Amino acid sequence: MPQERIGVYVCHCGSNIAGTVDVEELTAWAGEALRHRGVVVARDYKFMCSSLGQDLIAKDIKEDALTRVVVAACSPHLHEATFRKACADAGMNPYLCELVSIREQVSWVHTDKAAATAKAKAVISGGVERVIHHAPLEPMSVPINPATLVVGGGIAGIQAAMEIADSGFHVYLVEREPSIGGHMAQFDKTFPTLDCAACILTPKMVSIGSHPHITLLTYSEVEQVDGYVGNFNVTVRKKASYVNSDLCTGCSVCEEKCPKSVIDPVFEAGLGYRKAIYRSFPQAVPKFPVIDADNCIYFDTGKCKACEIHCEAGAIDFEQEDQILELNVGNIILATGYDLFDARRETQYGYGRLANVFTSLEFERLTNAAGPTNGNIVLRDGETTPKSVGIIHCVGSRDRKFNNYCSVICCMQSLKFAHLVKERTGAEVFNFYIDMRTAYKEYDEFYQRVLSEGVHFIRGRVAEVTDVSNTPEEEDKLVIQIEDTRIGRQRRIPVDMVILSAALEPRHDSDEVAHQFGISCSVNGWFIEKHPKLDPVATMTEGIYIAGCAQGPKDIPSTVTQGAAAAARVLGRIQQKEMALEPIRAEVTEALCSGCRICNNLCPYTAIVFDEAKEVSVINAALCQGCGTCVAACPSNAISGTQFSNEQVMAQLHGLLMLNIMEPVVS
């Protein structure tokens, strides 16, 4: 094999690398010590990723007839694409370029300059050995199906769906509940401007329902996702609603006539009732009700049918069954939202035991004019207006026992509650907070406003809410016991009502959903974005985007922003019409395959099939995801993995260790 002509390029990354690694020495060493391995050029430059740095490489490729390029800079996850493109532009196959990390894995994690430089040498040596065994590859090109799936019909999903559909591309919007609207539809007022949530949300919901480019699939759940970017196959289960939507007029007579009333744990947050046939709320989109078979008298006893009897349109269909729909889409946006922390788990706050302890979501319903009390702020008896109200921040947030993150919205939400209580009842209001976090446009101004309204702010985390009374004035009250950290004293503050600003948590099934769509969850359970700062709506999986609280707690403006951002990313993909896929695949060399079938059940994508006629195993390149498990398992070396071949890894290993003999690790 004729020796390759290799160029080695060492990036200073300003002082990010050069501060810890002796880049000049490194470069000189690469040029000298690795010359016998084919290194003909070794250069260092302040910022290799800059256009000047890239030009340097391009020039050498052309003038020095380089056949391989090794760039020692940051993580391949950051700039592999940049340098591959630079090489491609200079006429070299991009896969003959190898980016090795001496920033994330050397300069940023080590302090000793000599040791870091020695390690950087090993890393470059590994890269040089590896790149010798690289082969030119051509990316696979896949067409992008212009249709998009949006999962979740809250404000994030609504925004994303609207943006895409308005651009003329089709959207399937899948929602688990009978109506879209999400948590926002449950709120009364939104901070800091106090606009009415329904007034700004309902028009959007209506346009979703009537949009020619949107197929709205409510009361539906995604069951299975196959395929890859550009060509996903999604199986959706549309649950039986027992109401024929072609006939139903949405008159709601069935709801009035239904004799079975049950607590509504979802939309009314358990604070109100709905019927066994119901719409989540009067402005629901779509307008058709669903029958909750678990609570329906007819499904239980075989008698009743009140809804059917009173339905003039004849839309009730007790025989309806779940429908399985197959959708083909090119991209997917996950906007599955959040669950509210179960405040019963913080036993010391008494939720679930003490009647007049409410969660934030319950309180939203309490203040909502369309809620169970028509917007009257009253105690659990439904009648008494509280004279004093305590609002507790950080319930289930910033607490290692539950969620160690800040839920972002609770401070502002609690301020909103304080304002509403004050405005509507005139009660004494106490806010108990660890830190007041009002960082966003107009937020601190709102805090100032609430301060001016005479609300008490006590800095401290509430120790307990108790009905154990010590004094006559505590009798029949809820006593909030706290260290008022401003004075370093314990205080016991009797109130009539307590509101718990409960944490935002990942959906209880976020792990399963992530797994289903092939993305990852953080330790806390939020979907992980591709880059926390620079790519907050994409994921590690091509074609899957995330928006809203599914990615982390956030307020409405940020949620809408993300919905729109995800839509923009998808629209960009659709406009490309096709996209290139990394050619990282496994292949069987049939002449070497003995048909032992060790590999056959190792592939989770069933890309490996056995050709009975030839008695060899065959890999379907379209299904293969390139993990390399079969390559490692093939006992006869009949499976090779492009870009991660045995030769490449063994050579890199050799390169990494070669230096050992030359220079020991410096402590």
Place this chain on the structure above:
Amino acid sequence: MDTSVKYVRGPTTHDRTFLEEVIAQTPVDDPRLAYCVQCGTCGGSCPSGADMDYSPRELFAMIDANMREEVLSSNTPWYCVSCYYCMVRCPQDVHITDVMYTLKRMAVREGFSHESNAKDAPDFSETFIDFVENYGRSFELGLATLYHLRHHPLNAVRMATGMGFDLFRKGRMNLLPTRIENIDQLKAILAEAKAIGGNGDANL
């Protein structure tokens, strides 16, 4: 201490040696004291918090500020009733009760334990362990009598005639302590333990 200084002299260095010492002398590798966010859950939860001169939260801030003398002469650790409310509620999982034990041991060792208004508490503990070390079992009557005779002679009389007498009458008090059989083994273990611990505590 210079009592004329009315304000707490702000820590002039960022030295956290006291904090590190407290952490090192508390069992389990990290009692998480450095993670305190001053939320006050501990102070609010404390059943005897109203009578403490500093709340546990304040004490932790003082430890961080290297206010060794003030911390060790505080009554706060001695008023800890070991109810563990603070520990189960602490959002940062600080091992508060264990830290209180550590502060008590440091106070005893460094001679601060009689500075606070809980000055009898260490003696009660010491009387208690005297019996344990010599008999292997604790001994209520002896403990009560000895402790009260030493510190509250009047109480001793009240004990003997009042509730103590009632308990005795009901057969709920022994006249003599029980001694375990292998007291020598226990003594050997405790002697070795003390030797390992050095001057009271070993760094953990």
Place this chain on the structure above:
Amino acid sequence: MNNEQFEPVIIGFTCNWCSYRAADLAGTARVKYPPNVRLIRLMCSGRIDPTFVLQAFAGGADGVLITGCHPGECHYLEQNLKALRRTMLLQRTVAQFGIEPERVRLVWASAAEGVYLANAITEMVEEIRALGPLNWPQVAALNGKSHVLTPAIASVVVSEELVEAAI
């Protein structure tokens, strides 16, 4: 051998989706760990071939760290379990070669666990440091030509020159 602290060389295999990103994250967060580990990126821990591990030892590494996504979180669904099985069987096998199984360590680290991975690396470096050098090229070169047997069973004496020649 000088009497400086022994600095082991550890080869780390990382999964492209989790542990390599965890290593990136450790870098981004400037978490420090000893420079003794050199990482190789694979697409998945399921790509780990015991051959790589043995080659690392044969090439002079003192330890091999294999990292992947946590069970149930594999980017390729369950290929990390194959890595676990191979590693466990490999540990049993290398033990028969007189190599401490601790020299092959499997660590699960998600993309979010930069600090955790850095700690695992630090811990492993210390553990291997305590185990001492493996020095396989020298072990493999021991073919007995170099030393004279005494009537009692001779202990193995290795001449420096011979070892160097062998390497």
Place this chain on the structure above:
Amino acid sequence: MQTYSYYPGCALERNAAVYHDSLMAVAESLDLTFTEVADWNCCGATEYITIDLIPAYALVGRNLALAAEQNCNGRSLVAPCSACFLNLKKADHYLAQSPELNRKVNQALAAGGLHYEPGSVHVKHLLEIITEDVGFEKVARAVKRPLFGLKIAPYYGCLIVRPVFDGTFDDAEQPTSMDTLMRTIGAEVVDFPAKAQCCGGHMTQISEAVALHLIHQLLKNAVDHGADVIAAICPMCQLNLDAYQDAVNKHYGTNFHIPILYFTQLLGLAFGFGEATMGIGQELVDARPALANIQVKPLKPVKRKRPSKTELPMPPKLQEVRSCLKNE
């Protein structure tokens, strides 16, 4: 028949002898065998740890080592006193967590020819064994004379529910296991929100005012909710609430006369043992007038007042949904 190693603790030797006697009787009715750890020593209560660390853990370590040594077939160790229970459990837990502490404590134990491997003894409280290992069904079968009509305030105190080490068997703030147990033997269980609050512990000796405040709060809360009897599970709690009731009355001008019985005494009565056998009468506040409230038939259930039209629903109790919650 289940067998446990048994660590009585100093209090059960005398002051709380009735606890020992009654629990032994109850154990027999429930097919439990308790084998006392031979030559156990004091656990150090909360005192030794305030003076010296390694000896305090070595003191508990000796008990664990003895239990492990004598516990040939891996039985659990039962401690009826909450303080003993916690000291044993905590020592085992911390020794496992801190290799340094473990090394030092075992070095000390070696001086007495002993060794303890953390994790080898599984420490359980008596209440845990009866509610979890035995189970309410078996308890119900052993009932011969249900305590119908007797209004009990189940008092848990601190150390059985706090601190929370992995696998604490009941809620740290509002435990319910003893409530269910008392209902199982036919008693009425009154609402007792203070059920896990502190009895003051040794504060009676250090600052009586603090202790009396806490005892008063507990007695008042139980009496306010109509309890006839407070059921205790710890000798210290029993002693404080019983022996200092007089002092509370004097200090606060109250007139509490609420007897404090060990829960095993109440179980024993329901299992058909006589009052004398159960040591009734050894408490300072006489329980016999309260016990006279026991009826032959269950009380008529108090009709829950019809919810008014306007009343808003309550969330379901946590226990009912516990199984479907994350991290439970």
Place this chain on the structure above:
Amino acid sequence: MNENGKPKFGMYWASSCGGCEISVLNIGEHILTVDEVFDVVFWPVATDFKYEDVRGYPDGYIDLCLFNGAIRNSENEEMAHLLRQKSKVLVAFGSCAYEGCIPALANFTSREAIFQTVYLDSPSVDNPGRVIPQPVTAVPEGQLHIPEFYNTVKSLDQVVDVDYTIPGCPPEPHQIWAVLQVVVAALTQGAELPPKGSIIGAKETAVCDECLHPKSEKKIFRFYRPYEKVPEPGVCLLEQGIVCMGPATRGGCGALCPQVGMGCRGCYGPLGGVADQGARMLSAVASVIGVGEPEMDERMLEREFETVMDTLVDPAGTFYRFSMAHSLLKRAKIKD
């Protein structure tokens, strides 16, 4: 010395059992052809030539030399160098010369331990003077020399340059004959020899290719040693949990062992491009262990795997039965 003009043939027996020599004779009447075509100039097992004779040959005198046996002692090594010097084509013949074979299992232990067992501890030994072989012994008459026993067994190619390799323990007679025909054709008709370094007398695919048992997807729930199970006829042995090295072993033998219900032991060595036969097989076998689900708790997973792996006794000895000397690690590390 080229008296009869016939090409010169040599064969040597280093550290091995002699099976290779028998296998050559097992080519049957073709042995007459060998005699006809070649002039045998060195073959200690069959003809009476001395080392001194070989030393006397000019370099490259022997046209074809089959070297069987591993390098166990200094005599083996000396002869390897000598025959390399005197031969045009040197063939590593059989598994011992190729990859160490059974003798190289000694690399799991040390010379000291071997001597201890053989000369001192073995129950049948009567060695009151505790004498252990010494390469040099001083006697009144001078010094006596015997070959030095090495600590590590090596393959032929680890001491000298080897032209071809014929694998097998022993190489199958039909393969030997096939190779000889190629050589004869090259020598007599000027046909081309395979490229240097080739493995000849074997196939490019694994034993499974020749094995007649039908194969399906594999999931192993426990392993069986040969005596633990009567194999079900007509079913792939590995699928039955019987460790069969077939998938990781070069074919050419005709899959003799699996066909009679005995798992392939791997004597034909690794396939092309495989650096370490044992590691390959280990990887393959571990991959198809059937227990464990991703949802399981990690401890639980490990326990499940361990239960299965406990039934795979002596993995190193199983996977490296023939290839120890040629493996990546070459030998075991012996603790002082």
